[in-house]
Amino acid sequence: MKKLSNFILTIILGVILSLFLPWWAVMLAAFLSGAIVRLRNVAAFFVPFGAIALLWIVNAWMLSSANDYTLASKIAVLLPLEGNVVLLILVTGVIGGLAAGIAGLFGNQCRAIMAKED
C-alpha cells in the first residue's frame, strides 16, 4: 500500500513541480515523497525510479509522437543509439528514474534521521 502511495505521490509531485522547475524537479518530487511516505529496503529506490521513469517515458513519447519522432530519430543518432527512438525513450526513462531513485533514497534517510530524534 505504501509503495503505491509513494509511487502515485512521486508522479503527482513530479508533474506539478516540473511545470515551473528545471529537470531536477523530479529529484525534488522523489525526495519529498520519500520523506513523506517511508519505504523499506530496495523499494525506497525502485519505487521512485519506476514512477519517474514512467513519467518521463510517457511524456517523451507524447511529445515526440505528435511530431512523428522527427527530432528523436536524430538525437538517437547523436547519442549514439543507432537511430533507435524506442531505445532513446527508454534511456530517457532510466536517466530520470536514476535521479529520482537516488533522491527518493535520500528523502527516506532524511526521514529516518528525523524519526530518531522524535
Added chain:
Amino acid sequence: MKIFKFVLSLILAIGIFYALNTKFGQIPPLGKFLSPNQGVWQNEITEGEEKAYEINGLSAPVQIHYDDHLIPHIFAQNNTDLYRAQGYVTAQNRLWQLEFQTHASAGRLSEIVGNAALEYDRGQRRKGMVYGAERALENMKKDSEMLGYLEAYRDGINSYIESLSPANYPVEYKLLDYKPEPWTMKKTALLLMYMTDMLAGRDSDLEFTNFVNKYGKERFDFLFPDFFDVNDPIIPKERDWSSWEVSVPEVPASEYMLDSIQKVMEKPHPDNGSNNWAVGPEKSYSGNPILANDPHLQLNLPSIWYVMQLATPEKNTFGATLPGALGIVIGFNNHISWGVTNATRDVKDWFKVKFKDENKDEYWHDDQWKSTTKRVEEIGIRGEATYYDTVVYTHHGPVSYDDTFKGNEEKMGYAMQWTGHLGGNNQRTLIELNAAKNYDEYKEALVHFLAPAQNFIFSSREGDIALWIQGRFPNKWEGQGKFLLDGSNPEHDWQGWIPQEHNAHIKNPERGFVSSANQHPVDESYPYYVFNDGYEMYRNRVINNFFRSKNKFTIQDFKDLHSNNYNLKAAELLPHMLEVMPKEELSKEELAYLEEAGKWNFYNEIDSKGASIWEAWWTRLNRMVWDEVRDSQEAIDAPFVYQTIYLLKNYPDDPFMDIASTPEVETANDLFLASFKEAVKDLNTWKSGLGDYQWGDVKATYAGHLLQALPAFSRFNIPIGGNSGIVNATSKNHGASWRMIVEMSDPPKAFGVYPGGQSGNPGSKFYDDLVDIWAAGEYLELNFMQSAEDQTGVSFTQTLNPKQ
C-alpha cells in the same frame, strides 16, 4: 548506522545531480538534455501555430503570413516596424545560427567549444575581423536612418530572446550547454564581416612570392598569366573605355621582396563563387527581362540563406536574407530584381614590416621609425583562463603574422591591408536596393558598398538590364599586390582608389544579355590594373555560349541552365588524353574503363560513369603534374587549372611534368598513363564500396550542420550531379546555396529554392524539406503577395502587436 546511510545517500544524491547536470567532453548534461520538461523533447516541434505576440517598441500591428514552406510574408506599416519584425522572425526561426555565425566571425568559438578553437579564434582576431566590424559599425552609426533600423532589428531579436525560457532554447544550446546572449548592432557588422571574409578574404600574395623564390619570375609569369589565351569577360569586350580620363600610379623602381613565411592561415574555400545572368526584353520570350542568380557557398544546415517577403505600404520586397543582416540581399520587388556573384578581385595585400625591437612599438616606414598601435584581444576559453593576444597595427592594418603567430623572426611581421577593414555602409546599399524602382536608383544604392566586391546584376520592369562590378578597389601600379610588398617603402603603399564611376559596368549591352560567373571582369583594354587572382574559366563560357546560341529565352531555359552539368574542362582535355593514350600498355580492365570514358558525353549527370572516370583521372593527373608544389612544406599554390590544361596540351615536355620522386624524366603523356592507372584503382575502390561508380554516389554531396557537420543534423548523399567548374557547381560540400529566377512581369513571376529549410530547428519538418526539391532541379513558385489581405497560399498567420 543511520548517520552513515544518511551521509551516503546525501553524497549519492549530490553526485547524481552533478553527473546529470554537467557536460563531460562531448557528452551533454544528460539529465537536463533528456528531461521532457526542459530538454530536447521540448524541441520536438514543427512550426504552425496561429499566434499573437506582444513586443516592445512597435508602432502598429505587424502581420506575418507563413506559406506552406514556412516562408514568412511580413506586412508592417513602416520601415522601423518592418526591421524590428524581421529581427524577431529571424530569431524565432534561426536563433542559434544567428548567434553562432557572429561568434565565428568575432573569433569567439573557444567560449563555446573550449581551446580546440583557439587557433581559429586567434586567426579571426589577427585578420582584424572585430576591428573591421567596429569600423563598419562606426560608419553605419553616422547614418541616422540606418542607425534607427539597426536598433529596431536588434530590439526585435532581443524581444524574442527575452521571451524564451531554457526549455525553449534551440537544441544546439542544450547540446553544448550554454545560452543565448543579447544581440547587438555590432553583431550585424560582424555578420557582414563574415561574408566579406568568405568572399574577399582569399589572396595568394605569400604563396606567389614563395613560388617566385623557388622557380623564378619567368616561370611564374608563364604559369600564372594575367590573361589566359581565351577570355570571355564579365563586361563584354566591345565595351569602350576610351572616354575616361584615367591616371594609374607609376611602377616604382624598387625590388620585389624575395622572402616570405612558410605557413599561412587557412583560406576561404576556392569553390565559393556564383553565377548570375539576365536577358533583356528582346531576348526574352515575353518581352520582360528575366534574371537569375545562384551563389555557390558551402552547403550547410541551417542554410546560410533565409527567405522572406518584407512589405510596407511604400515597398514590397522578396528574396533571400542573411540572418543577422537587415533587408533582402538577393531578390526583387515590383520594379526591379537583382543578384550578386563574387568579383574575386585582389583587395588584400601583405606588407613586410620591420620593427625597431621586440616590443614592436615602432616600425620602419619612409626612412623613419613610426609608432604602432596595439589591440589586446581577449579570447575567452570555456573551462580555462582567458587568453590575451596582442595584435600590432601599422598604417596598413593588422600585423597578422609575427613571432607569436606563424612568423619566424622577432623583429619582423606581415601586415595586412584589406578593403574589408574600410568599414563601408553595406547595409544602406541593401536597404536602398530593396526599395529601388529603376536603374538610377540601383546605381545610387551601390555607391555605399565597399567590400566584398560583387558583380551586381540588375533587371527592371522598365526593360533595362545592367551589371556593375561594385566595391572599393585600390588603384594599383602594374604588379602591385601580386607579391609580398615592402612595408617600409611608401611607394609600395596603396596610392588611392579607382573612382567609383570607373568601376567596370555595362547597361543594356548590344548582345542582349549580361552575366557573370567569377571570371575575369574585363579584357586588356580596361585602363586600370586588374590581375588574374584565380578567375573562373569554365562556367562563364558555357553560360555565355548558351545565351549566344539562340534568340529567345524562357524561364524553363533558365532552370535548365541552373542544372546544366556540361563539363567544359573535361571536354577540353579528355579527347586529347584519349587520343594520345598508349593503349597497348593497358590491362584488359583498364581498357574497359578507357572505353567507357570514350563513350562519355561530358555531362556530370548523377548516373554518369564516364564522369566518375574523368574526375578520378583528372584529380590524379593534376596532383602528379604539381607534385613538386603539393609536396612542398611551405605555403605555395599550384597554378590555375586552365593553365595546367594548356600546359598539358601545348607543352608536354615542361619540366613540371617530371615526377620528382622517380629517376625517369616524365612527359605529359607519361602522366596521362600513370594517372589513369591510379584512377582505375580509385574507381575499383569506389566500385567495391558502392556496388557501382555512378558520379552522384561517388561525389556524395552533403549539407553539413554548422557544428562541424554533426552527422545527426546533416544530410548526406544528396542525389545531384555537377561539380565545381560546371554551371551546376555542386561539388561535395559546395554548390548553389540559393537559386532564384525572376521574370519582371506585372507582378513579377519568381522561382526560388535552396538546399535547406526555413526552420533552424532539427526537430522541425521544415529543417531540410527543400533539400530534395533543390536536388531534383525543381523550384518553389514564390508567392509574391501584393497585400496583407491576400490569403492565397497562406498556411498560418502570426501577429506582432505593440506591447501596451
